[in-house]
Each structure stands twice: as structure tokens, then as C-alpha cells.
Amino acid sequence: MSRVHKTAGTLAIASLTLALAACGGGSDGDDAASDVIRVGTEGTYSPFTFHDTAAGNELTGYDVEVIEAVAAELGREVEFSETQWDAIFAGLEASRFDVIANQVTVNPERQEKYDFTEPYTVSTGVAVLPTGSDITSVADLAGLTSAQSATSNWAAVARESGAEVEAVEGFTQAVTLLKQGRVDVTLNDNLAVLDYLNTSGDTDVEIAFEVGEPSEQAFALRKDSPLTAEIDGALQTLRENGTLAEISERWFGEDVSG
Amino acid sequence: MDLDLVRESIGPLLLGTIRGTIPLTAFSFVGGMVLAVLVALARLSAVAPLRWLAQGYVSIIRGTPLLVQLFLIFYALPSLGITIDPFPSAVVAFSLNVGGYASEIVRAAILSIPRGQWEAAETIGYGRALALRRVILPQAARVAVPPLSNTFISLVKDTSLASAILVTELLRKAQEIAAPTFEFLTLYSLAAVIYWVLCLVLSIGQGFLERRLGRHLAPQVAKVEKVRQEMA
Numbered sequence: 001m002s003r004v005h006k007t008a009g010t011l012a013i014a015s016l017t018l019a020l021a022a023c024g025g026g027s028d029g030d031d032a033a034s035d036v037i038r039v040g041t042e043g044t045y046s047p048f049t050f051h052d053t054a055a056g057n058e059l060t061g062y063d064v065e066v067i068e069a070v071a072a073e074l075g076r077e078v079e080f081s082e083t084q085w086d087a088i089f090a091g092l093e094a095s096r097f098d099v100i101a102n103q104v105t106v107n108p109e110r111q112e113k114y115d116f117t118e119p120y121t122v123s124t125g126v127a128v129l130p131t132g133s134d135i136t137s138v139a140d141l142a143g144l145t146s147a148q149s150a151t152s153n154w155a156a157v158a159r160e161s162g163a164e165v166e167a168v169e170g171f172t173q174a175v176t177l178l179k180q181g182r183v184d185v186t187l188n189d190n191l192a193v194l195d196y197l198n199t200s201g202d203t204d205v206e207i208a209f210e211v212g213e214p215s216e217q218a219f220a221l222r223k224d225s226p227l228t229a230e231i232d233g234a235l236q237t238l239r240e241n242g243t244l245a246e247i248s249e250r251w252f253g254e255d256v257s258g
Numbered sequence: 259m260d261l262d263l264v265r266e267s268i269g270p271l272l273l274g275t276i277r278g279t280i281p282l283t284a285f286s287f288v289g290g291m292v293l294a295v296l297v298a299l300a301r302l303s304a305v306a307p308l309r310w311l312a313q314g315y316v317s318i319i320r321g322t323p324l325l326v327q328l329f330l331i332f333y334a335l336p337s338l339g340i341t342i343d344p345f346p347s348a349v350v351a352f353s354l355n356v357g358g359y360a361s362e363i364v365r366a367a368i369l370s371i372p373r374g375q376w377e378a379a380e381t382i383g384y385g386r387a388l389a390l391r392r393v394i395l396p397q398a399a400r401v402a403v404p405p406l407s408n409t410f411i412s413l414v415k416d417t418s419l420a421s422a423i424l425v426t427e428l429l430r431k432a433q434e435i436a437a438p439t440f441e442f443l444t445l446y447s448l449a450a451v452i453y454w455v456l457c458l459v460l461s462i463g464q465g466f467l468e469r470r471l472g473r474h475l476a477p478q479v480a481k482v483e484k485v486r487q488e489m490a
Contacts, residue, residue, distance in 0.1 A: 089440055090442040090443070109438075151437040151438075168424070169422070177424075182341070182424075
């Protein structure tokens with residue numbers, strides 16, 4: 001072993017140690033003590049969480065406004081981290097943020113791993129198909145290819161219907177693939193699809209039928225987070241004083257807050 | 259770390275590697291190298307338009323993100339009526355990408371061979387093409403091995419980007435398994451280890467190739483090389 005080699009080795013070990021030390025600087029999840037609520041959201045899922053190009057490109061949407069109202073109720077600041085859906089739970093677990101505000105559907109698998117607040121949306125799943133398709137019910141989905149975010153509940157619904165799931169980043173990509181004939185169908189929240197059809201004027205695809213039971217969406221937090229009860233209290237107040245209904249009316253023209 | 263999950267996942271991940279990552283890398287590198295040699299020769303050619311064309315291509319490839327190149331070929335071409343499946347789309351994109359970068363390596367390697375070699379080839383009656391094939395390129399190949407190995411090893415990891423255009427390779431397999439279980443840390447770590455092992459194997463291959471291509475060097479050159487390798 002030459003001198004050069006030794007020096008290089010020492011340097012490598014030193015820099016690795018530094019790098020590891022630098023990685024350890026995350027928050028240790030003491031959510032209640034800080035006066036900032038750190039929120040994870042996609043920022044690409046209209047009308048729930050997106051950047052409105054018409055309004056200065058600010059992050060906005062139904063979920064964004066609800067969590068902002070909750071924070072205002074609690075007298076806290078909100079800090080948004082935008083991340084793709086498939087990385088959102090990893091971000092929550094890694095304490096990059098404390099709450100997910102992104103139309104997270106409450107289901108038993110998720111309840112095992114995460115805390116959920118009271119729901120603030122009730123919605124139904126729908127199948128989006130090329131206009132005039134002859135696929136008319138859930139029974140026809142078996143063997144088809146469905147474009148979904150890998151970790152979304154719609155992916156699970158598609159699998160249960162016997163469809164092959166092609167994992168994509170979000171709804172926009174799913175619709176693109178559908179229009180290009182690369183997938184047969186995509187399942188999503190009726191509110192998201194309606195909003196897309198209304199704002200884009202797209203006539204190539206349509207809502208063909210409803211899928212499954214109505215589902216509830218809520219904020220997701222790490223297990224045993226002290227924030228859950230606080231947010232629940234605020235949601236209760238916002239529901240009683242009509243704020244929730246008002247936000248919902250503005251985004252959907254009806255009260256979908258359940 | 260959930261050891262049962264690791265055991266269950268290794269099989270599908272290796273399958274994704276063997277069916278996705280490895281063929282994707284191999285096809286793209288071969289395609290890229292063919293392009294690279296052609297583009298390098300175009301850049302060294304006496305015909306001006308050929309040179310400009312090659313320069314433009316290299317500039318576009320090096321000046322745009324690989325992920326954007328993938329998206330353009332996969333998502334944008336269909337609007338021009340060209341719809342290519344995910345795997346071939348990825349091969350096309352990666353070949354074009356490797357072609358752009360490697361052409362510069364090939365060009366530099368050709369230019370690194372002393373002019374005297376061209377003249378020597380001429381004196382024994384070789385034309386330009388023959389001189390290139392029998393005298394210049396074999397020597398240039400030796401010079402190009404280390405930088406091309408870099409390109410090759412980078413490509414192995416770059417193929418993970420194909421997961422974004424629906425190609426089921428190692429990373430996408432990891433994401434598929436992680437999705438229902440939420441075990442991202444375990445799966446991404448496993449994928450990282452597999453990528454690393456692949457690259458280790460390739461680095462060892464690079465060493466063999468360098469020794470093999472260097473076997474005709476003059477003794478003192480070989481000696482200098484040997485000392486250099488010990489220092490490194």
C-alpha cells in the first residue's frame with residue numbers, strides 16, 4: 001500500500017463521516033412544539049392542490065385551502081413541501097413534513113400505518129375511458145390496462161377489478177396515455193375528473209361509470225402524532241361555522257366536505 | 259429492514275435487472291457506439307455540412323436533460339403520429355444520448371494518435387479508410403477505454419430514468435413492490451445495492467480490457483502504466 005493510497009483512504013473515510021453526520025439533521029418529529037405545520041402535497045393534482053397560472057402561480061386548491069384554514073384556526077403557520085404522490089408517504093415517515101394534504105383516501109391498510117384526521121371530503125371513484133368506449137361496468141375492467149399512481153387507492157381498486165396497473169406519476173400522465181391509446185382506462189376521484197373535463201374542455205375521454213363505494217378523504221399523519229387531535233378540533237370548528245362548506249362551494253359548486 | 263420482504267423481493271428485482279436494466283443498457287450502448295463513431299467521423303470530415311450536422315446533434319444532446327429527451331420521445335412523438343412502445347422508446351433515447359457524449363470521446367481519441375501514424379500508414383500504401391481501420395482506430399480504442407467505461411457505467415444507472423416512461427426495469431420493479439407495502443427504504447436500498455454490484459462487475463471488466471488492449475505497448479510505456487496503476 002503506497003502513501004498515496006493511505007492518504008486517499010483517510011480522506012474518503014473522513015468525507016463519508018462528514019456526509020453521514022450531515023444527514024442526521026432531520027427534525028425528530030416533535031410536531032406539537034413548533035408553531036409551523038409542515039404539509040406535504042403534490043402541487044400537480046387539480047383542483048385539490050395545484051399552481052394556478054391565472055393567479056400568479058401560487059399553490060392553491062381545495063386541500064391547500066382547507067389545511068390553511070385549519071392552521072389559521074390553530075394560530076399556526078403552514079409550510080408546504082411539494083413532492084410526487086409516490087414519494088409522499090416516504091416523506092411523511094422521514095419527517096420531511098408532518099401532514100399530507102392531498103385527497104388521501106382513508107382505507108384499512110393505510111390506517112394500520114398512519115394516523116388520519118376526520119374526513120373533509122367525500123367522493124366517488126369513476127372510470128375514465130375514451131369517449132364512446134363499449135366498456136360500461138366494473139366487470140369489463142378485467143384484463144385491461146389501467147394507468148394509476150402506484151401507491152394510490154385507485155391502483156388498488158383497479159387491481160381488485162382484475163385490471164393490470166401501469167404505474168404513472170399522476171392524473172395528467174394517465175389521461176395522456178389514455179388518449180394515446182397506450183392504456184385502456186384510468187380510475188380516479190370524480191371531483192378531479194370533473195374538474196379536468198371542465199377546465200380542459202377535453203372531449204376525447206369521458207366518465208363512463210362509477211367504481212366502488214363513496215370514499216372519504218382526510219389528512220394523514222405519522223402514527224400517534226400529537227397534531228391529529230389538534231387538526232380534528234379545528235376541522236370540527238370549521239365545519240360548524242360553515243367555513244368548510246364555503247371552501248367546497250367555491251371549488252366544486254357544491255358541498256363535498258361530508 | 260424487513261428480512262422476509264428482502265428475501266421475497268430479491269427475485270423480482272433480479273428479474274427486472276435481467277429483463278430490463280441489462281438489455282436496455284446493452285442495446286443502448288451498442289446503438290450509441292455505432293452513432294458515436296459515425297458522428298465522430300462526421301465531425302472530422304472535410305465536408306462542412308456534415309460537420310455542422312454532427313455539431314448540432316452533439317450540442318442538442320449535451321444541452322438538454324436526459325429525462326426531457328425520454329419524455330419527448332415517449333410522450334411528444336405520438337402527437338406527430340409516431341407512437342413507440344416504452345422499451346424501444348427508451349433504447350432510442352439512450353442510444354441518442356450515449357451517441358452524443360461518446361462521439362466526443364471517440365473524436366478526441368482519434369485526434370490523440372500522432373500524425374506520424376497516418377503518414378506511416380500512407381507510406382505502406384494504405385488509403386485513408388484503411389489507415390483508419392487498421393492503424394488509427396485500434397490505437398484510439400485503447401485511449402478511449404477509460405472514458406467510454408465511464409459512459410457505460412453512467413448508462414447503467416441512467417436506465418433507471420426509463421422507469422418514468424413505463425419501462426419495467428430494476429427501479430420500477432422496486433417501486434412496484436414498495437407501492438402496496440410502503441417499504442420504500444428497504445426496496446430502494448436493495449435496488450441501490452444491485453446497481454452497485456452491476457457497476458463493480460463492469461469496473462473489473464474495464465481493468466481486463468485495458469490490460470488486453472495495452473499488451474502491444476512498448477516495454478517502457480507498459481512500465482509507466484504499471485507504476486501509474488499502483489499509484490492510483
